[in-house]
Each structure stands twice: as C-alpha cells, then as structure tokens.
Amino acid sequence: DEVVLPDHLRCCSHTLNLIATTDADKALTDGAYKKLYRQSMAKATALRNLTSRSTKAADTVYGILGYRLSVPCVTRWNSYYDATKKIVSAEMKLNEICRAVDIAQFVQSDIAFLKEYIDVMAPVAASLDILQGEQNCSLGYVLPTLTVLKGKLQKVTVKHTRPLRDALLRGIDSRFANLFCDKEFLMAAVTHPMFKLAWIEDSSLRAQCTQMLEQAISSTRYVSFNNFQTHCLCL
Numbered sequence: 001d002e003v004v005l006p007d008h009l010r011c012c013s014h015t016l017n018l019i020a021t022t023d024a025d026k027a028l029t030d031g032a033y034k035k036l037y038r039q040s041m042a043k044a045t046a047l048r049n050l051t052s053r054s055t056k057a058a059d060t061v062y063g064i065l066g067y068r069l070s071v072p073c074v075t076r077w078n079s080y081y082d083a084t085k086k087i088v089s090a091e092m093k094l095n096e097i098c099r100a101v102d103i104a105q106f107v108q109s110d111i112a113f114l115k116e117y118i119d120v121m122a123p124v125a126a127s128l129d130i131l132q133g134e135q136n137c138s139l140g141y142v143l144p145t146l147t148v149l150k151g152k153l154q155k156v157t158v159k160h161t162r163p164l165r166d167a168l169l170r171g172i173d174s175r176f177a178n179l180f181c182d183k184e185f186l187m188a189a190v191t192h193p194m195f196k197l198a199w200i201e202d203s204s205l206r207a208q209c210t211q212m213l214e215q216a217i218s219s220t221r222y223v224s225f226n227n228f229q230t231h232c233l234c235l
Contacts, residue, residue, distance in 0.1 A: 012131050012142050012176075012179075013128055013131040013132045015175050015176070016124070016127060016128055016131060017076075017077050017128065018171075018175070019124070019168060019171035019172060019175060020077045020081075020121070020124050020125075020128070020168075021077050022171075023167050023168060023170065023171030023175075024164060024167055024168060024171075025167075026167045026170075026171075027161075027163035027164040027166070027167040029163075030163035032160075033160065033161065033162075033163040033164065036109065036110075036113045036160055037113070037117075039109075039110060039113075040106070040109075040110035040111075040113045040114050040117075041084075041114075043098075043103070043104055043105075043106055043110060044083075044084060044087050044114065046103055046104065047069065047087065047097070047098070047101070047103060048069050048070075048071050048072075048083060048087070049071075050101055050103060051068065051069050051101075052069075052071045054101075057101045060097070060100050060101055061097055061100075061101070064093055064096060064097055064100065065090050065093060065097070067086075069083065069086055069087065070082060070083045070086055071083060077128070078125055078128055078129070081118070081121050081122075081124075081125045082125075084114060084117065084118060085118050087114065088111070088114050088115055088118050091111055091115075094106050094111070112159075112160065113160050113161070116158060116159060116160050116161045117161055117164070119156055119157070119161075120153070120156055120158065120161050120164055120165050120168070121164075123148075123149050123152035123153055123156070124149065124153075124168065127145050127146070127148075127149045130145050131145060138188065138192070139184065139185060139188040139189075140188040140189045140191065140192030140194075140195060141189075141192070141195075142179065142185055142188075142189070143179060143180060143185050143186065143188075143189040143199065144189055144192075144195045144199035146172060146176055146179075147199050147200075147201075148199070149172065150169065150172055153165055153168055153169055153172075154169070180205070183212060186208075186209050186212065187209075187212060187213070187216065190209045190212075190213055191213070197209060197210065
C-alpha cells in the first residue's frame with residue numbers, strides 16, 4: 001500500500017532565472033563593475049519609475065520616442081531585461097528625454113555599460129524563452145539549450161561586464177552540472193530529432209551517449225521480440 005513518487009525535478013527555467021538574478025548579483029563583489037552597474041541602472045530605473053508614476057512624463061517620452069517604456073515585473077527577470085533593452089534602443093534620444101522630464105542624464109560610460117549588459121544577458125533571455133515554452137519544450141531541450149548558452153557566453157566580447165559573464169558561467173556549472181550526468185536528460189536530448197548528438201562537443205560524453213543509445217535500442221528490440229514470441233504462443 002506504499003505510495004512511491006517519482007524523483008523530484010527542479011524547474012529548469014526557474015533555476016536559470018535564479019542564475020540571472022542571484023548568481024548575477026555575485027558579480028557586484030567586483031568594485032569597478034559594481035560602480036558602473038549601480039550608476040547606469042539607477043538612471044534607467046529612475047526614468048522607468050517616473051514614466052510609470054507620472055502621466056505627464058509618460059506622454060512626454062511617448063511624444064519623443066513614439067512608444068512607452070516598460071516597467072519590469074518583480075517575478076520575471078525577462079521583463080527586467082526587456083525593459084533595459086528598450087532604454088538602450090532609445091540611445092540617440094535618451095538625453096533629450098532626460099532633459100524633458102528633468103532627471104539625471106546618461107553619460108557615455110552608462111550607455112556603453114548598458115549595451116554590453118544587454119549583449120551578455122541576451123543568450124540568457126533567449127534560453128529562458130525556450131525553457132519556458134508551453135508547446136515546443138520538452139526534457140530533450142534542456143541540455144542542448146544550456147550547452148548553446150554556455151558557448152555564447154564564452155564567446156561574447158566583454159570589457160566592463162566580465163565579472164557578470166563569469167558569474168553566469170559559474171552559476172550554470174554549479175546549478176546544472178548534475179544534469180549532464182543524468183541518463184534521462186542525456187537520452188531525452190540525443191533521441192530528440194532536432195538535436196541528436198550535434199550539440200555534444202566533448203568526445204567522451206559523445207561516446208558515452210552513443211553507447212547508452214545503442215544499449216537502449218538493443219534492449220527495446222529484445223523486449224519487443226520476447227513480446228512477439230509470447231503473443232505467437234498465445235495464438
């Protein structure tokens with residue numbers, strides 16, 4: 001009469017969201033990064049808050065940009081990224097907006113930092129969109145998505161945001177390392193028609209996955225043959 005429950009699986013999109021927030025905040029231990037982050041993000045936050053609380057300021061910004069600035073949702077990091085990206089996209093008119101609504105203007109170092117922040121966080125946001133999908137996402141998407149994410153983070157050009165990039169990579173390694181040794185996740189990825197073995201760069205891991213796949217196919221054939229024999233005997 002015992003009830004046996006399956007192993008608990010942590011939500012991968014929630015874990016990646018923690019990497020984008022909690023682990024990313026660990027980059028603030030670097031003094032130079034912290035100064036640039038606090039300075040530029042404070043101005044961006046002040047502009048967003050003003051336009052969300054003041055109809056007059058919101059109309060002024062709309063008149064200059066032709067669209068309204070979005071306000072992040074506290075429960076979704078993606079919205080913070082999207083809101084920051086909107087401010088960066090208005091780079092040429094930012095100081096005009098700041099003068100019109102009478103708040104501190106952005107200096108060149110602020111713009112450079114925000115643009116680089118968006119470049120580093122773009123692969124994370126794209127990966128979150130995939131893992132949060134409702135129709136086209138399955139267990140087979142997890143490991144290939146994380147592998148591509150790590151590759152893009154390692155290749156991105158950084159000047160001001162190196163501590164952020166490194167903090168994200170450490171977070172991925174610490175929080176998802178066990179999944180790259182999990183047979184269910186590996187088999188789900190290599191048996192997915194979209195991925196197969198193409199996402200695996202490590203030769204030893206590729207050989208291990210190939211062996212597991214061959215064993216699974218052989219086992220399935222053996223079980224199917226035995227079931228066929230049993231069916232024939234019953235007839």
